[in-house]
Amino acid sequence: MAAEYEYAVEMKGIYKSFEGVHALQDVSLAVKPGEIHALVGENGAGKSTLIKVLSGAHGADLGEVFVKGVKADINNTKAANDLGVSVIYQEFALVPHLSVAENIFIDEFGSEYVRIDWKKLRTRAKTALESIGFGDIDPRTLVRELSVAYQQVVEICKALTRNAEILVLDEPTAVLTTKEVDKLFRLIQNLKDQGAAIIYVSHRLEEIFRITDRITVLKDGRYVDTVNTSDMEPRSLVNMMIGRDLSSFFPTRDSSMQKIGDVVLKVENISAGKAVKDVSFELREGEMLGLSGLVGAGRTEAMRAILGIDKPDGGKVWLRGKEIRLKSAKDAFDRGIGFLPEDRKNQGVLLNMPIKYNITFSCIKKFIAFLGWLLRKAEDSFTADMREKVGIKTNNLKNNVSSLSGGNQQKVAISRLLASDSKILILDEPTRGVDVGAKMEIFKLVNELLYQNFAVLMISSEMVEIIGMCDRAVVFKDGKSVGEVGKFDLTEENLIRYAMGV
Amino acid sequence: MSEPTIPAPEYENAAGRWRSVVKLLFNYNAVVLLIIMFIVATIISDVFLTPGNMVNILRQQSTFMLVAIGMLLVMLTGGIDLSVSSNVTVSSIIVAYALKNAGLQNYSWGLMASVFLAIVAGFVFGSVNGFFVAKLNMPAFIVTLAMMYAGRGVAFIITDANTILLDQSVPAVTVLVGLAMGSDPLLHIPYPAIAMAVIVIIMGVVMHYTSFGRLITATGSNETAVQLAGINSKKYKFWAYALCGILCGIAGVISTARTGSATALSTSVSYDMTSIAAVVIGGASLKGGEGNVPMTVIGVFVLAIIGNIMNLVSLGVYPQLVVKAVIIILAVLLKSISSKTTD
Numbered sequence: 001m002a003a004e005y006e007y008a009v010e011m012k013g014i015y016k017s018f019e020g021v022h023a024l025q026d027v028s029l030a031v032k033p034g035e036i037h038a039l040v041g042e043n044g045a046g047k048s049t050l051i052k053v054l055s056g057a058h059g060a061d062l063g064e065v066f067v068k069g070v071k072a073d074i075n076n077t078k079a080a081n082d083l084g085v086s087v088i089y090q091e092f093a094l095v096p097h098l099s100v101a102e103n104i105f106i107d108e109f110g111s112e113y114v115r116i117d118w119k120k121l122r123t124r125a126k127t128a129l130e131s132i133g134f135g136d137i138d139p140r141t142l143v144r145e146l147s148v149a150y151q152q153v154v155e156i157c158k159a160l161t162r163n164a165e166i167l168v169l170d171e172p173t174a175v176l177t178t179k180e181v182d183k184l185f186r187l188i189q190n191l192k193d194q195g196a197a198i199i200y201v202s203h204r205l206e207e208i209f210r211i212t213d214r215i216t217v218l219k220d221g222r223y224v225d226t227v228n229t230s231d232m233e234p235r236s237l238v239n240m241m242i243g244r245d246l247s248s249f250f251p252t253r254d255s256s257m258q259k260i261g262d263v264v265l266k267v268e269n270i271s272a273g274k275a276v277k278d279v280s281f282e283l284r285e286g287e288m289l290g291l292s293g294l295v296g297a298g299r300t301e302a303m304r305a306i307l308g309i310d311k312p313d314g315g316k317v318w319l320r321g322k323e324i325r326l327k328s329a330k331d332a333f334d335r336g337i338g339f340l341p342e343d344r345k346n347q348g349v350l351l352n353m354p355i356k357y358n359i360t361f362s363c364i365k366k367f368i369a370f371l372g373w374l375l376r377k378a379e380d381s382f383t384a385d386m387r388e389k390v391g392i393k394t395n396n397l398k399n400n401v402s403s404l405s406g407g408n409q410q411k412v413a414i415s416r417l418l419a420s421d422s423k424i425l426i427l428d429e430p431t432r433g434v435d436v437g438a439k440m441e442i443f444k445l446v447n448e449l450l451y452q453n454f455a456v457l458m459i460s461s462e463m464v465e466i467i468g469m470c471d472r473a474v475v476f477k478d479g480k481s482v483g484e485v486g487k488f489d490l491t492e493e494n495l496i497r498y499a500m501g502v
Numbered sequence: 503m504s505e506p507t508i509p510a511p512e513y514e515n516a517a518g519r520w521r522s523v524v525k526l527l528f529n530y531n532a533v534v535l536l537i538i539m540f541i542v543a544t545i546i547s548d549v550f551l552t553p554g555n556m557v558n559i560l561r562q563q564s565t566f567m568l569v570a571i572g573m574l575l576v577m578l579t580g581g582i583d584l585s586v587s588s589n590v591t592v593s594s595i596i597v598a599y600a601l602k603n604a605g606l607q608n609y610s611w612g613l614m615a616s617v618f619l620a621i622v623a624g625f626v627f628g629s630v631n632g633f634f635v636a637k638l639n640m641p642a643f644i645v646t647l648a649m650m651y652a653g654r655g656v657a658f659i660i661t662d663a664n665t666i667l668l669d670q671s672v673p674a675v676t677v678l679v680g681l682a683m684g685s686d687p688l689l690h691i692p693y694p695a696i697a698m699a700v701i702v703i704i705m706g707v708v709m710h711y712t713s714f715g716r717l718i719t720a721t722g723s724n725e726t727a728v729q730l731a732g733i734n735s736k737k738y739k740f741w742a743y744a745l746c747g748i749l750c751g752i753a754g755v756i757s758t759a760r761t762g763s764a765t766a767l768s769t770s771v772s773y774d775m776t777s778i779a780a781v782v783i784g785g786a787s788l789k790g791g792e793g794n795v796p797m798t799v800i801g802v803f804v805l806a807i808i809g810n811i812m813n814l815v816s817l818g819v820y821p822q823l824v825v826k827a828v829i830i831i832l833a834v835l836l837k838s839i840s841s842k843t844t845d
Contacts, residue, residue, distance in 0.1 A: 309730065328729075329729055329730045330732045330734055332732065334732065339730060341727075341730050346724070347724075347726050347727050347730050348727060349724075350723045350724045350728070351723075351724070352723055352792070353719070353720060353723050353791070357720065361720050361731065362733055364713040364716060368712070372713045373712055374712055374713055376711075420732070
């Protein structure tokens with residue numbers, strides 16, 4: 001590739017916000033041809049949003065993108081593909097029931113093929129696979145029969161047949177074995193030598209230091225710096241990713257009102273499926289415990305196994321000193337453990353039902369007389385009280401939950417837990433998709449609950465939240481609880497060290 | 503960044519008021535449809551508004567109404583029951599078989615026992631659906647399709663493909679047929695219509711005023727969320743099918759009573775499609791979580807009046823089907839337009 005331009009892709013001053021929350025502010029990224037460029041930052045630093053702007057999945061509010069030195073308008077993913085930008089996401093865009101060859105050339109169906117020339121299709125697929133050193137993949141194999149690593153290779157091959165010169169790999173090694181990672185790296189190296197520009201998004205520091213040439217660091221949606229990988233060492237990179245002012249983000253907690261008591265929930269060596277390997281922790285009364293770690297570290301899966309929503313393979317759970325085995329969410333609920341799922345819209349609330357019903361449906365037994373007859377008056381006054389207590393902003397509790405903002409929807413979901421008298425609350429990403437004001441209110445409410453001796457466990461991917469709110473944190477890595485950080489050691493550096501295994 | 507302010511009251515200005523009226527009309531389009539059809543029917547036919555015709559409609563609709571309410575329960579959970587015609591037929595055959603072939607008509611308690619047996623049969627039939635759909639998580643469409651065939655088979659096996667003709671001179675049968683064809687002495691409302699009204703009101707109350715109704719709807723609205731909130735959603739799903747079965751059983755008894763006979767051929771009566779159409783016209787969603795008893799009643803009458811008026815003006819059976827299709831599409835179209843414009 002001739003270099004009439006210095007950068008294969010250059011993004012300048014990108015701004016993007018979602019419903020008032022700034023996801024990207026003045027972010028820049030410049031990648032040279034023949035370079036592997038790492039994009040790093042904590043969860044929520046804005047990496048994915050930046051990638052989505054580049055791929056045309058999101059439009060930027062402000063800023064410019066240049067591809068091969070020419071200003072580009074990337075309004076949709078097709079425009080990005082036409083410019084040679086291809087993103088390989090963690091969830092592949094492959095059709096599992098079609099063959100490798102069909103998947104590679106899937107975008108040609110319907111336009112070029114009136115009659116499919118299967119032989120030619122397979123030969124072309126074979127050639128394409130051979131050119132990247134994976135001639136051993138049979139183009140006739142169904143994609144679902146391939147290993148994850150090979151599926152990834154097919155995805156990359158698909159991108160390359162469309163003349164992708166700028167390849168974005170989003171956490172490509174998350175699901176691969178060590179051997180497969182080696183193979184993938186050889187492929188990436190190979191593509192680099194052919195002049196491709198590769199943007200490599202990863203949490204794994206070892207990999208970043210192993211294969212990338214330069215690194216761009218993002219933090220809280222802002223650009224920090226771009227550095228040569230060879231000038232850095234893991235510690236200094238981590239320091240660039242963290243360190244910021246936490247004050248004023250979180251309500252202050254009056255420690256004189258908080259009494260941390262006995263252990264209410266104890267978990268030992270829980271394992272479940274592939275995602276949860278060995279998880280142990282203790283949760284005390286009146287305490288807020290954080291489960292920290294990177295996305296995909298197995299925290300949600302671990303809690304689901306502990307609560308019996310998914311079946312655990314092994315391990316023990318004690319509730320207030322008594323060993324128990326929970327079999328379903330109902331089981332956990334009956335024992336006073338309330339679970340707030342991370343996917344609010346699909347699992348947390350009933351969007352198309354009234355706010356009132358959402359608050360009371362899981363504790364409906366409180367509001368029934370003979371034969372299930374509903375005591376509507378009692379329900380009305382109870383939900384009105386709850387609205388005051390939790391601060392749900394609506395003028396009518398009969399409105400559907402879908403009419404509320406994300407933060408208020410979450411408050412409704414939390415109200416449901418409180419309504420059913422759960423004293424142990426498991427909050428999975430309680431502030432996801434919630435604006436700053438509502439976040440503050442939710443945390444104020446949590447403080448109130450702690451004063452009343454609730455035990456609260458919060459799964460959060462935002463380390464600031466863990467540090468700002470929790471009394472203690474357990475850090476997860478690759479399905480294991482790898483470390484515990486006490487109140488006074490709660491720093492991003494400590495959390496990230498455990499989470500990344502530095 | 504801050505919390506969005508509380509939306510202003512809906513009736514703030516004239517435009518807003520107009521919008522909410524339009525929205526109301528869209529959402530309750532079945533009511534509008536019913537009123538329009540009532541007026542049209544009154545204009546084009548002198549017979550329509552006569553007491554005789556009204557009584558006729560009520561008598562005919564009693565079975566369809568019960569099945570439609572059962573279908574509503576199932577559809578609220580997000581399911582569907584394609585086996586209702588088979589269920590109604592099997593139940594109608596069982597009551598006739600018990601009376602005549604099993605000889606229960608010769609006992610003083612025979613009628614009660616036969617009716618009870620038929621309703622139990624309906625319940626068992628529905629429970630089988632419920633078991634496979636709710637407990638084993640199988641798709642409702644497939645399970646009830648299979649049960650539709652099974653029911654047909656059972657109906658033909660029991661009757662040996664013959665019509666069971668009841669002897670109306672036997673006291674038990676006289677009472678049964680008398681109940682179906684008779685009416686109360688005061689207002690001359692047919693007994694089946696009274697039975698229908700009582701059951702509809704009970705179901706309406708159950709769905710609106712009890713936790714059972716609330717949780718069936720919640721289950722259909724978002725089963726995952728309901729389950730994660732610690733509720734045994736399978737129980738509610740099961741009972742939707744089981745209750746639908748009971749209502750089909752009652753409908754079966756009424757159908758035998760009306761004709762004094764039962765035949766496996768009535769499996770081809772389209773209780774299934776008619777009741778689905780009625781529920782959908784009443785604003786229910788195939789995805790579940792939406793719909794209620796009063797609107798389903800409206801839906802049944804919309805279809806009933808179309809059928810009735812077209813009979814009165816002697817429109818053939820086949821054009822009738824086309825007109826029904828147009829009405830169904832129209833009702834659902836209006837609803838989808840309204841949900842698009844208001845969301």
